[in-house]
Amino acid sequence: MTNQLIIFDTTMRDGEQSPGASMSRDEKVRIGRQLERLRVDVIEAGFAAASDGDFEAVRAVAEAVRExxxxxxxRAIERDIRRAGEAIKPAARGRIHTFIATSSIHMEKKLRMTPEQVIENAVAAVKLARQYTDDVEFSAEDAIRSDEDFLCRVFDAVIKAGATTLNVPDTVGYSIPALLGQRISNLxxxxxxxxxxxxxxxxxxxxGMAVANSLAAVMGGARQVECTINGLGxxxxxxxxxxxxxxxxxxQDVFQCDTRIDATQIVPASKLVSQITGYPVQPNKAIVGANAFAHESGIHQDGVLKHRETYEIMxxxxxxxxxNRLTLGKxxxxxxxxxxxxxxxxxxxSxxxxxAAFTRFKTLADKKREIxxxxxxxLMSGEAPDAVERFKLIYSKVHSETGEVPLATLTLTVDGKEQRGESSGSGPVDATFKAIEQVxxxxxxxxxxxxNAITTGTDAQGEVTVRLSKNDRVVNGQGSDCDIVVASAQAYLNALNKLHSKPETAHPQL
Structure with a gap:
């Protein structure tokens, strides 16, 4: 058994299924390049058959990523596989990941297929995928709720058909570590x-056991883990x-394997994905949260000062x-x-x-002593080169005092033309949003x-996330500023601008 654990990142495919986390082609290329710096082994760039946009995004990542x-x-159907094969053609190394459901409930209620038909389709899909690449992965969707004997039949058949990686997904998050580890070792x-x-x-x-289940699978013999940056999905x-x-x-005293990941690129990858998707990282998130290496307790602080390993394992x-995160100044x-x-x-x-970014930096440097x-x-959040900026904030004035109703006055440009909005609200942010909507x-x-506060101190920037829904589309907008009301307006407008960009694509759940 190999001692390398393959890291398969599906941030741009499964992660994109999070509400409002849809990514553009250029955003996927940016993430793909960062994942390459991270030394991720396999990057699942999308579902090429979902739309022309997703096809082009997968192809663009395949062209940009070399390592x-x-x-x-x-899906285990001819059109999907041919689209996937064409999309990955420019890649230095390409893989097709095909899947079909194997649990009784999925076969009966969703696919309306017999077990024999499922095996037949799985084999045909793998054989067709092998016409495009020697690297073919097969997933048995809802494997954890599938009959083990049937799984053995399916996997035996797809190995004979040419599959090189077999995935045992816990599609609905149903398993517990002991059972998943045992299922992998049994198979x-x-x-x-x-x-x-x-x-x-x-x-x-x-x-809440995705990581624990994945690690149990590794203990059971799995040598690839499919995962996402920040656990997005x-x-x-x-x-x-x-x-x-x-x-x-x-x-390493427990796991008989290791990854080829450059761990120093983990936090940059986390920040980039958070910016692009509009999903902030919670402060107490392991590894990448702002508090992950913070020590508030006096006992802990004393121990770390005497010897770091008393309370830090990384x-x-x-x-x-x-x-030393202090960087630049005015x-x-x-x-x-x-x-x-x-x-x-x-x-x-360009x-x-x-x-444009340097101008924004100088403006921020005038507000904050330490950056x-x-x-x-x-500062760079939401600055994708293909962003549509139909709405832009030009001027804002918000009046709020104890015992009085807050009032917001704004000037926006809409398609390049200035318009003015004014509204009261239950608070300064509410008044600002209503003034925007008036326009x-x-x-x-x-x-x-x-x-969320981005850094410490009373002059810290506030980072605001706004999620909007319209006609079954959901988008996330972000804004940041030392003035939290301005940041809120920016976030709201960022979300509105996204609603006027290309619609997000639908993806199958795996």
């Missing part, structure tokens, strides 16, 4: 030629890549946190700013984009409003 395998998902023991393939798992987090999410990687690396620097020049962005893995599309890495990540008249529903 990692680029993969497309495909490896029972399926003929099981030593000729890589065994994989893909765990959802509905019961359908419903409660997926197993978090950063937690899988660091658990295996930290507990070093913050090893996963990409900068021990006197910093354009070249220093550009160099720092490159160090953080933030790509600038000199024009750099100049940290987190401020720069937030935009978007007919959207506000699903989420959240605020």
């Amino acid at each position: 990692s395998t680029v993969c497309s998902l495909a 490896i023991a029972r399926v003929p030629n099981s030593d000729k393939v890589i065994w994989s798992t893909h765990c959802h987090n509905d019961l 359908e419903r409660a999410g997926n197993a978090a890549l950063e937690e899988i990687v660091m658990a295996v690396r930290t507990r 070093r913050a620097e090893d996963v990409g946190w900068n021990a 006197l910093s020049g354009r070249n220093a700013f550009k160099s720092k962005l490159q160090d953080l893995g933030i790509e600038i599309a 000199d024009e984009a750099l100049n 940290f890495d987190e401020d720069l990540y937030a 935009a008249n978007s007919g959207t529903e506000l699903l989420l409003y959240s605020v």
